[in-house]
Amino acid sequence: MRMTPIYSLGALCLAAAALAAAAAPLDEPIKPVPLTLHQDPAKAALGKRLFNDARLSSNNAVSCASCHDVAHGGGDVRARSPGFRGKLGAVNTPSVLNAALNFRQFWDGRADTLETQLDMVIRNPVEMGSSWPEIMGKLAGDAGYRSGFAAAYRDGLTVANVRNAIASYERTLITPNARFDQYLRGDRNAISEAEKAGYAKFKQYGCVSCHQGVNVGGNMFQKFGIMGDYFASRGGVNDADLGRYMVTHNTEDLHVFKVPSLRNVARTGPYFHDGSAATLEQAIDVMFKFQLGRTGSKQDKAAIILFLNTLNSVPTEQP
Secondary structure (H helix, E strand, C coil): CCCHHHHHHHHHHHHHHHHHHHHCCCCCCECCCCCCCCCCHHHHHHHHHHHCCHHHCCCCCCCHHHHCCHHHCCCCCCCCCECCCCCECCCCCCCCCCHHHCCCECCCCCECCHHHHHHHHHHCCCCCCCCHHHHHHHHHCCHHHHHHHHHHCCCCCCHHHHHHHHHHHHHCCCCCCCHHHHHHCCCCCCCCHHHHHHHHHHHHCCHHHCCCECCCCCCCEEECCCCCCHHHHHCCCCHHHHECHHHHCCHHHCCEEECCCCCCHHHCCCECCCCCECCHHHHHHHHHHHHHCCCCCHHHHHHHHHHHHCCCCCCCCCC
């Protein structure tokens, strides 16, 4: 009697089961970025052009891209960005990458959508200092915009459609192919054992209590300085440090900010709303002291940084 085929079939079944188990998505507090947010390519292409168009500012000096460098993490390497007249903004520029996945926009969460956020930047007297009538007058004189909007939108070039186009482009700026996302989707070899150990430390120390979900943050508010007075240590407080309080005027919101996303964090320094931490190592030291109230070894902090580097990726659907 020849039993080899039966045993071979059994071995194949076991191998297939093991392969399926290895490829099964992981159930973790961090979730993978969706592969696409399905934006209309024509609208997103118009939005990309507008995002890079300095005519959105009053004196044609700065564009959205002036502060949000998509090629380098979607933020600004400067602690604070200069506006249309060169005056510095009040806070560090957040990354535009994966901003569509945040539950609110701005450090203080005052905008609930990308479109609302854009309105506020356009009118901000430091950032762009412009108005929609002024902008629409400029765009209406551009034949490329007129024809592009006529083709992409039934009602052509309108304020609502300009807002929608820019937001559509921003919604393409998600980064679904970070190595950690591949790991979460089932590729156990996408990150190294050292990086897995760093993720374990990230959870063990409690970092994941605020930095979780699809955006590894960006989905809640939290006080800056839970376990100590960060601002006294830094040397004083200004209006930008008041955080969510400036929106709600509720004393419970003093020094409360939207928890930033950690996606591409290794590429988006300097860190915090005030841009006070020049390096990721410095930022982690501050988090351990003022948010966790814990002391971490150099080795553990280095391991966490190894993990954070697995969150790096680039947008895949730019028009």
